[in-house]
Amino acid sequence: MCGIVGYIGKNPAQSILIEGLKRLEYRGYDSAGIAIYNQEDINIMKTKGRLANLEEKLDGNHLEGTIGIGHTRWATHGAPSDHNSHPHASHNDKIVIVHNGIIENYMELRDELIEKGYAFKSETDTETVSHLVFDYYKESNDLFEAVMKAIKRLEGSYALGVLCKDNPEELIAARKDSPLIIGKGDGENFIASDIPAILEHTRDIYLLENGEAAVIKRDSIEIFDMEEKTVEKEIFHVDWDIASAEKGGYDHFMLKEIFEQPQVVKDTLLPRLTDKGVQLDDINLNKEDLDKINKIYMVACGTASYACLVGKYLLERVARVPVVAEVASEFRYREPILDENTLVIVVSQSGETADTLAALRMAKDAGARVMAVVNVVGSSIARDADDIFYTLAGPEIAVASTKAYSCQLGAMYLIAAHIAILKGKMSMEEYKELKDELMSIPDKIEKILDQQDAIKTLAEEYIAAKNVFYIGRGLDFAVCMEGSLKLKEIAYVHSEPYAAGELKHGPIALIEDDTLVFGIVTQEELNEKTISNLKEVKARGASIITIALEGNEKAKKISDHVIYVPRTHWMLTSILANIPQQLFAYYVSVGLGHDVDKPRNLAKSVTVE
Numbered sequence: 301m302c303g304i305v306g307y308i309g310k311n312p313a314q315s316i317l318i319e320g321l322k323r324l325e326y327r328g329y330d331s332a333g334i335a336i337y338n339q340e341d342i343n344i345m346k347t348k349g350r351l352a353n354l355e356e357k358l359d360g361n362h363l364e365g366t367i368g369i370g371h372t373r374w375a376t377h378g379a380p381s382d383h384n385s386h387p388h389a390s391h392n393d394k395i396v397i398v399h400n401g402i403i404e405n406y407m408e409l410r411d412e413l414i415e416k417g418y419a420f421k422s423e424t425d426t427e428t429v430s431h432l433v434f435d436y437y438k439e440s441n442d443l444f445e446a447v448m449k450a451i452k453r454l455e456g457s458y459a460l461g462v463l464c465k466d467n468p469e470e471l472i473a474a475r476k477d478s479p480l481i482i483g484k485g486d487g488e489n490f491i492a493s494d495i496p497a498i499l500e501h502t503r504d505i506y507l508l509e510n511g512e513a514a515v516i517k518r519d520s521i522e523i524f525d526m527e528e529k530t531v532e533k534e535i536f537h538v539d540w541d542i543a544s545a546e547k548g549g550y551d552h553f554m555l556k557e558i559f560e561q562p563q564v565v566k567d568t569l570l571p572r573l574t575d576k577g578v579q580l581d582d583i584n585l586n587k588e589d590l591d592k593i594n595k596i597y598m599v600a601c602g603t604a605s606y607a608c609l610v611g612k613y614l615l616e617r618v619a620r621v622p623v624v625a626e627v628a629s630e631f632r633y634r635e636p637i638l639d640e641n642t643l644v645i646v647v648s649q650s651g652e653t654a655d656t657l658a659a660l661r662m663a664k665d666a667g668a669r670v671m672a673v674v675n676v677v678g679s680s681i682a683r684d685a686d687d688i689f690y691t692l693a694g695p696e697i698a699v700a701s702t703k704a705y706s707c708q709l710g711a712m713y714l715i716a717a718h719i720a721i722l723k724g725k726m727s728m729e730e731y732k733e734l735k736d737e738l739m740s741i742p743d744k745i746e747k748i749l750d751q752q753d754a755i756k757t758l759a760e761e762y763i764a765a766k767n768v769f770y771i772g773r774g775l776d777f778a779v780c781m782e783g784s785l786k787l788k789e790i791a792y793v794h795s796e797p798y799a800a801g802e803l804k805h806g807p808i809a810l811i812e813d814d815t816l817v818f819g820i821v822t823q824e825e826l827n828e829k830t831i832s833n834l835k836e837v838k839a840r841g842a843s844i845i846t847i848a849l850e851g852n853e854k855a856k857k858i859s860d861h862v863i864y865v866p867r868t869h870w871m872l873t874s875i876l877a878n879i880p881q882q883l884f885a886y887y888v889s890v891g892l893g894h895d896v897d898k899p900r901n902l903a904k905s906v907t908v909e
């Protein structure tokens with residue numbers, strides 16, 4: 301989610317890199333840096349904060365040279381700071397790299413390199429790669445070979461730009477699961493994480509695929525696969541304008557972010573799943589601490605509070621500890637009972653939401669232990685919490701939360717399993733079964749996204765709906781809350797989420813001919829009950845769309861339309877069932893001509909109460 305720009309040519313690199321990084325500013329970042337070779341050394345300038353801060357530092361310290369790499373960082377490993385900013389150099393400044401992605405095995409590699417005598421200056425996973433490349437480089441003095449050897453050791457995702465002081469005529473690029481493109485110019489070539497960064501200079505692009513690497517010189521670009529065999533590639537000619545290039549060719553950021561979910565959920569889940577249990581590096585709760593805790597509060601606002609609801613259902617059921625899930629604006633003013641035996645889990649994408657932050661501070665003042673599930677590293681909530689789970693969704697630009705929410709659900713699954721294991725309520729067999737399913741979730745999300753056209757058609761069919769109900773039971777009820785909020789906030793359609801069993805206590809009076817009802821039916825032991833509630837609304841004239849697990853024929857029979865999601869472990873259905881709701885709300889909003897990414901009256905970060 302960070303930004304990369306690289307240049308090799310005849311023109312001064314500094315302005316090309318800075319201008320390129322400015323084109324990536326819209327994605328959000330917390331620090332920036334560039335490295336340029338000046339015929340003797342590779343000089344690095346980097347800083348925490350905005351690009352303007354970097355430009356200020358460069359004022360009077362211009363970096364000469366015509367080959368360089370630049371980076372805007374969105375912190376994942378290590379807080380935003382000068383020393384954690386990219387580029388990162390090997391200990392002797394010979395190898396300098398920029399990196400996007402997450403190196404999952406960086407701790408092992410770091411230990412191995414420390415044992416060999418390498419000293420680290422940052423807390424980043426990236427710095428490991430600069431030392432590792434150097435370690436191989438010193439054996440052969442061949443930069444490409446060293447990069448290839450290094451990337452074969454990496455687990456996780458990476459887009460890399462690599463410079464070497466001894467080989468100033470080439471720039472090496474490599475990618476796996478993080479985007480990287482090469483721009484072909486005339487006597488100059490470029491690399492970038494995103495097309496807008498280089499669109500001003502060239503529209504002829506090579507799209508690197510997973511497992512490919514390239515040697516880029518002023519007049520040549522050679523692309524190789526992991527076996528180092530040459531790959532012949534067609535040029536992709538970009539005819540997008542800057543605005544659509546920023547959205548990666550999608551019509552809106554929201555749609556782009558919906559489609560990023562398989563990757564960001566993978567980034568959030570997979571590195572934390574080990575054979576021995578869930579590895580949560582920034583959470584220090586141990587069995588003794590948990591034995592003292594007699595109550596958990598889960599507190600957040602809006603979408604994040606629906607992640608809490610899922611967390612509550614799971615924690616109570618698998619860890620057998622009482623949990624209250626509550627919106628922060630209520631929690632903070634009602635004098636809840638808090639003491640050193642209380643654990644308060646706050647959830648926030650931005651880490652700056654005023655009510656959530658106030659709830660956290662109140663809990664801390666009362667002596668409670670506070671765990672935060674946060675997307676923005678170094679945010680106020682992350683700084684104040686005792687334990688942290690960072691969701692790795694990357695910057696979310698659309699106001700309506702999609703990918704951050706899916707990663708919050710991922711966090712709920714892992715935290716519930718972790719606490720259940722510590723409390724002896726989940727066996728290793730049960731954990732292994734859950735782990736295998738968790739690992740398949742990104743592919744299952746992908747399968748649901750493949751139904752995009754069918755969901756768009758449904759949205760068009762029901763575009764005139766004025767009142768929409770979302771009904772479900774148990775974990776499906778939490779899914780309803782989020783589905784209904786999405787439709788309200790971006791499509792401005794009135795909708796109500798209801799626990800299916802509550803319908804006949806009042807709201808069923810609102811059901812009339814053609815009222816649209818979504819039935820969420822993914823909890824096997826509750827399906828029959830929800831289906832009979834759906835029959836009740838059907839009998840009163842409602843149109844029904846169900847979201848059900850593949851093979852649920854009963855749900856299909858009662859519905860006007862069914863959207864199937866792949867079968868999975870009962871704990872994990874919410875993340876899958878929510879994806880069709882996101883697409884439905886998106887297409888209704890588009891169909892009604894609304895500003896999807898910036899819905900009326902809403903702000904991305906609510907820093908006032």
Ligand code: F6R
Nearest residue numbers: 602603604648649650653700701
């Ligand atoms: C809805 C949405 C909001 C946020 C809420 C909390 O799509 O994004 O409901 O979830 O404002 O924001 P964070 O997670 O930043 O604390």
